[in-house]
Amino acid sequence: MTWVSAGSLLAWVWLLLGQGFFWRTDVRLPERRDPERWPSVAVVVPARDEAEMLPVSLLSLLAQDYPGRAEIFLIDDGSSDGTGALARALAAADEACGLPLTVDSPGDPEPGWTGKLWALRHGIALARARTDLDAEYLLLTDADIAHEPDSLRELVSAARSADLDLVSQMARLRVASGWERLIVPAFVYFFAQLYPFRWVNRPGSRTAAAAGGCVLLRRAAAERAGIPESIRHAVIDDVTLARAVQRSGGRIWLGLAERVDSVRPYPGLGELWRMVSRSAYAQLRHNPLLLAGTVGGLAVVYLAPPVALLAGMLTGDPLPAVTGGAAWALMAGTYVPMLRYYRQALWLAPLLPFTAVLYLLMTVDSAVRHYRGRGAAWKGRTYARPSTPR
Template identity: 75%
Template sequence: MGQTARVSAIVWTSAASLAAWLWLLLFQGFFWRTDVRLPPREDPRPWPSVCVVVPARDEAAVLPASLPSLLAQDYPGRVEVFLVDDGSSDGTGALARELAERHGGLPLTVGSPGEPPAGWTGKLWAVRHGIGLARARDPEYLLLTDADIAHAPDSLRRLVAAARTGDFDVVSQMARLRVESPWERLVVPAFVYFFAQLYPFRRISKKNKENKKKGTRTAAAAGGCVLLRADAAERARIPDAIRHAVIDDVALARAVKKAGGRVWLGLADAVNSVRPYPRLHDLWRMVSRSAYAQLRHNPLLLAGTVAGLALVYLVPPVALFAGAATGSATATGLGAAAWLVMAGTYVPMLRYYRQPLWLAPLLPFTAFLYLLMTVDSAVQHYRGRGAAWKGRTYTRPDAVPDEG
């Protein structure tokens, strides 16, 4: 009886996992597809003015590979770059000025806001200072981009044209992250895959039939590259309204949508992150610093997430091998089918990152790493370390605001 009960439990659990995967495949906004790129666009006449805001803290290592690409933007309209040195200890500000003198191109202003006051994350305090400097130029658009992001020469032109043509208040591109070390190959494509699963790109830009201005409830952006209409930023009170958000890009998109704006998010073709994550430790810190904030620091959400990750990603291989060991062809077949659907949905992301397809069946192992990172994020939070990043620790950072 005991053996039969165990086999029955394996069968039912593997059936639930396969059902979950079939639902994700068909009804989660086709999250696994990677063809959401900049929408059709026409060149505006005249080209609107743009101010580029780059928050930077201890970025001297990556700035030579990123800042010159911003200064070299081929943009027909008026554009100026504002780099905000957020209390760097490695000479980031001085290096930015040196790079501007050496490479020329767009005008660059380097500012520094001082330490953030209570209730502000460092990055958003720097963004606030940069937007304040930009407002003196009265730009129509703001490009918020991280210091580790390199842009193709026509990147800004394409972003603005897409925003104007589609009447979007936010156009954001998920920068192509670096994938060179073995750990980057294993973890990075999955990071974008999981993000798209949480925030299906197609749903973000989809209009709501009842109220076309507000759009659907799904809202997200990728903080490395966000083109934001200046008047939309004022309506949404960006960044003051999200000043305490650790996951600031999602919070920004939600605030803009809540204020009636339209948001578009997709994968980038010519916007790349130059920041290396060569070791597992580096990637672990990147994920764990904000994972529990994504769950609103809620233990019940954490427990549900761990259970969900286990059911969706870990059960298929366990069911396959357990079924084979117990002689249950049903459990083996269900586990294999769920694992096959899982790997199949991961293939497009691996192709986007130009990675070997044999990595697809390893997704359960990668998901297990993310499960551990999420649990570690909660542990660090309750130890009072919160979201630690570049010498700052936010002991109890507020989560992104709910979508109203």
């Protein structure tokens, strides 16, 4: 136990100093200035059974205060709850001051496509066909994301000022219920640990990631990278999109949002569990060796410290107690900035090992679902692992 806890302590020293300062939450939109000419933007919103979200999310897009030309393309991906009709009604009620809105449906996705990317393909095609719009940028945003009125202006200004091909903000997720407080900040914390924002934003970096809820993409970069056709099979579409743009020579940026929020509720453990497990094993490339390594790594890094501290206290052995306690303290300390970002009580920080256990179980469950043929299930669709590289 002493050796395991010492290994965990060394791991946390490395994570604190050598993993791109992932735990810091100060990566926000880069310095920006208004361009001389505001480029035109097509806002593409894939939506499947999102009638509950639209009164907040769509209205926030219609109300964008953008100096240039912008138009919204909401793509109804086979909804059964009246999503398309509600979108038209909301736009009609806001017609006097809102951005123009086109609502369309592409039908069922073709084989090899995920539903979201099939909808994005259709929306991007509609935008390209609008010669009067001639969009230079695409804002790809989910139907559960609410934007402050200056969100589009700030995104475009940042992209133009820093000459970026992709600017993505990790929307602030809803944190209201007890389970959301326990799991949601950790979700963003673990994502940043896996894809440190500073590494993503470093020119020439090999680390690429984006947050799919809010992605501003230069249209020329999308065409150069073959988006969305080149990533049509991706379950984790945001990270795959960022990699495609980066590999084609584009400059990407990722950070935390200040004025972009997810309004989707996850009040119970079941909803949060499905949200994580639907793509966790895909993140591990459906590789059982990576799964085993991840489980072992989580156990050593997150579970060993409190176990070692408790064992040392019970046996009177100071070495595992000291090393385990120090590792646990470092762990909790790195979690504090994320809790502050989400305006949560700091006493949640020492509970991170318990949350890590939940994520470990969600990841294992994701693998079990895959091998049972249920793959990544979301809103009535199940996506299996692609049989061949695409």
